[in-house]
Amino acid sequence: MSKKKLTYINELEKFEGQSATLHGWVYNKRSSKSLIFIVLRDGTGLCQCIVNQADVSAEVWEAADSLSQESSVAITGKIIEDERSSSGYELHVTGVKVYQIAQEYPITPKEHGTEFLMENRHLWLRSQRQWAIMRIRNEIIFAIHKFFQDRGFIQMDAPIFTGNAVEGTSTLFETNYFDEKAYLTQSGQLYGEAMAMAHGKIYTFGPTFRAEKSKTRRHLTEVWMIEPEIAYYDLYMNMDLAEEMISFIVDRVLTRREQELETLGRDISKLQKVTNNFPRITYTEAIEMLKSDKMRDMLNDMETSRKEEDPKLRTEMAEIEKEHGQAKKGRKLQIEKRLREIRARLEEIEEDLRNIPVWRKSALEKQWGDDLGGSDETLLTMQFDTPIMVYGYPAEIKAFYMKHDPNDEKVALGVDMLAPEGYGEIIGGGQREESLDALLTRIKEHNLPEEAFKWYLDLRKFGSVPHSGFGLGLERTVAWICGLSHVRETIPFPRMLGRLYP
RNA sequence: UCCUCGGUAGCUCAAUGGCAGAGCAUGCGGCUGUUAACCGCAGGGUUGCUGGUUCGAGUCCAGCCCGGGGAGCCA
Numbered sequence: 001m002s003k004k005k006l007t008y009i010n011e012l013e014k015f016e017g018q019s020a021t022l023h024g025w026v027y028n029k030r031s032s033k034s035l036i037f038i039v040l041r042d043g044t045g046l047c048q049c050i051v052n053q054a055d056v057s058a059e060v061w062e063a064a065d066s067l068s069q070e071s072s073v074a075i076t077g078k079i080i081e082d083e084r085s086s087s088g089y090e091l092h093v094t095g096v097k098v099y100q101i102a103q104e105y106p107i108t109p110k111e112h113g114t115e116f117l118m119e120n121r122h123l124w125l126r127s128q129r130q131w132a133i134m135r136i137r138n139e140i141i142f143a144i145h146k147f148f149q150d151r152g153f154i155q156m157d158a159p160i161f162t163g164n165a166v167e168g169t170s171t172l173f174e175t176n177y178f179d180e181k182a183y184l185t186q187s188g189q190l191y192g193e194a195m196a197m198a199h200g201k202i203y204t205f206g207p208t209f210r211a212e213k214s215k216t217r218r219h220l221t222e223v224w225m226i227e228p229e230i231a232y233y234d235l236y237m238n239m240d241l242a243e244e245m246i247s248f249i250v251d252r253v254l255t256r257r258e259q260e261l262e263t264l265g266r267d268i269s270k271l272q273k274v275t276n277n278f279p280r281i282t283y284t285e286a287i288e289m290l291k292s293d294k295m296r297d298m299l300n301d302m303e304t305s306r307k308e309e310d311p312k313l314r315t316e317m318a319e320i321e322k323e324h325g326q327a328k329k330g331r332k333l334q335i336e337k338r339l340r341e342i343r344a345r346l347e348e349i350e351e352d353l354r355n356i357p358v359w360r361k362s363a364l365e366k367q368w369g370d371d372l373g374g375s376d377e378t379l380l381t382m383q384f385d386t387p388i389m390v391y392g393y394p395a396e397i398k399a400f401y402m403k404h405d406p407n408d409e410k411v412a413l414g415v416d417m418l419a420p421e422g423y424g425e426i427i428g429g430g431q432r433e434e435s436l437d438a439l440l441t442r443i444k445e446h447n448l449p450e451e452a453f454k455w456y457l458d459l460r461k462f463g464s465v466p467h468s469g470f471g472l473g474l475e476r477t478v479a480w481i482c483g484l485s486h487v488r489e490t491i492p493f494p495r496m497l498g499r500l501y502p
Numbered sequence: 503u504c505c506u507c508g509g510u511a512g513c514u515c516a517a518u519g520g521c522a523g524a525g526c527a528u529g530c531g532g533c534u535g536u537u538a539a540c541c542g543c544a545g546g547g548u549u550g551c552u553g554g555u556u557c558g559a560g561u562c563c564a565g566c567c568c569g570g571g572g573a574g575c576c577a
Contacts, residue, residue, distance in 0.1 A: 028537085028538080030535095030536050030537075030539050030540090031533095031536085031539095032532090032533050032534055032535085032536075032539090032540090033532075033533055033534065034533095034534055035533095035534050035535065035536075036536095037535075037536050037537080037539085039537085048536085048537080050535075050536090052534080053534085054534090068528095069527090084535070084536085084537085104512075104527070104528065105527090106512070106513075106527090107513085108512090108513060108514095108526060108527050108538085109526085109527090109538040110513065110514065110525085110526050110527075110538065111513085111514055111515095111526095111538090112513060112514070113513080113514070113569090113570090114569085114570070115509095115568090115569055115570080116512095116513065116514090118569095171575080186576095186577095187577095208577080210575085210576065210577085212574090212575050212576065213503075213574095213575090214573095214574085214575065214576070215570085215571070215572085216571060216572065216573090217571065217572095218576085218577080219575090219576075219577085220577090223577060224577095225577065339515095340514085340515080347507075350506095350507090351506080351507085351571075351572075354505095354506080354572090355572075355573095358572095358573085371575095373573085373574085374572085374573085374574095374576090375572095375573095416577095424576090424577085425576075425577060426577065427577075428576085428577065471577065472577075473576090473577025474577085475577075476577055477577090486571095487577095498568085498569080
């Protein structure tokens with residue numbers, strides 16, 4: 001006896017001319033007197049199903065007519081190639097089996113605001129854009145595993161509960177662990193180092209938590225991090241690895257998820273430039289770039305172009321508002337959509353004009369020793385087409401475990417990778433301090449409890465070796481590759497300040 | 503925590519201090535190839551909350567609540 005199998009929309013070409021049954025949900029329905037068009041969604045794609053009253057029984061017609069948006073249904077019919085269908089195929093219905101008629105589905109085929117969509121995240125995931133993003137996220141996750149597994153890395157898991165605040169800087173979520181204080185991890189790195197001493201090359205892949213009250217398009221409180229850690233790697237080998245990994249991921253997404261990128265309207269040419277040879281600039285060079293005349297000119301140009309754009313948009317707005325009164329229905333909708341776009345852009349311009357002086361001040365007055373802010377990172381990445389790597393930060397602003405440059409004690413061998421197009425830091429890492437004495441000194445300098453790091457210090461007592469690693473933020477990577485304006489759309493159920501539901 | 507913008511029908515948005523409206527969604531009717539289909543009719547409101555100014559407040563003022571994105575911090 002043959003096993004029962006389902007037919008999916010993404011394999012319809014195999015069934016051309018044959019009868020097939022699709023199981024899914026009603027994405028949209030349109031009808032005239034004797035024709036009903038059902039756009040069916042089955043998780044693999046969309047297929048338009050046509051019910052012709054002349055071809056079906058009264059029962060089937062009534063069943064089709066009763067379908068509402070997101071009703072669950074099995075539809076049987078002949079698969080026909082047809083240019084009028086977006087997928088290239090459509091189904092001429094002969095049978096309809098209703099599983100459930102959906103109540104009024106809240107997400108209508110219309111624009112919605114973010115607050116409403118976030119409240120309905122559990123349903124929003126069914127929408128086309130969200131569907132495409134999740135498939136790209138999956139592709140990125142799979143690419144990361146493939147990249148490391150092909151290179152002999154062992155995936156190991158760091159604990160999520162930790163007994164101490166690792167770097168002493170970030171705000172962590174505190175939990176009660178059988179009457180003992182425990183924190184949700186902000187990084188698996190220290191444990192990664194222990195695992196690398198056992199297996200040579202390892203990577204962790206898991207959730208990390210930050211309790212900081214950041215409300216921006218780049219922040220979540222729960223994010224997934226990928227943290228490779230490699231024995232006998234120095235900073236430069238570490239940078240080579242990070243660059244190869246990012247190039248590999250982007251290439252996989254470009255070749256295997258082209259359709260989804262198109263659904264998102266992503267400018268693929270920008271991703272095609274991401275093929276190794278990322279610029280590597282030292283922190284000191286970055287500071288010089290920020291303080292340069294070129295940077296000043298660029299900011300002035302930005303300000304001028306925003307100021308010129310503003311009146312142009314206002315003129316256009318006045319013109320189409322005037323036209324709106326006597327416009328026909330279709331044109332009216334078009335005008336209203338454009339008006340919303342213009343209003344949104346005007347708000348952006350207003351905000352930019354408020355921010356540019358702040359950015360200019362931050363960049364031009366930057367001193368060696370200052371940390372780089374979000375705007376500084378954006379300004380730096382605007383000079384390049386690919387991600388860039390900034391390395392050799394002032395030791396003072398970096399974590400205690402980072403190795404210092406033997407040639408310059410003030411410099412730490414840390415590296416950040418900044419994504420282009422303003423997506424900010426996607427990777428942070430570096431070479432770790434392998435000397436027991438140096439680590440003990442740093443722990444004292446940072447006022448950290450030596451006792452909590454006893455096991456970590458053991459790694460420097462028993463066969464300590466030079467080693468390096470980095471952490472990749474999955475959500476920011478997904479946001480960048482998908483070209484999204486906010487990280488909240490990169491994870492099925494985002495956790496952020498004020499958002500614990502659904 | 504600070505700065506800034508916002509909250510009007512289920513949803514997206516209008517409304518000089520002067521009768522709370524449109525589109526979508528829903529229900530009913532019409533239409534034989536629709537692509538956010540279209541056309542007609544109908545139902546649908548504590549204008550975030552509390553107080554104040556005013557003959558009169560969605561609109562002005564104060565406080566609070568909720569949300570957007572920016573600073574700090576970070577992936």
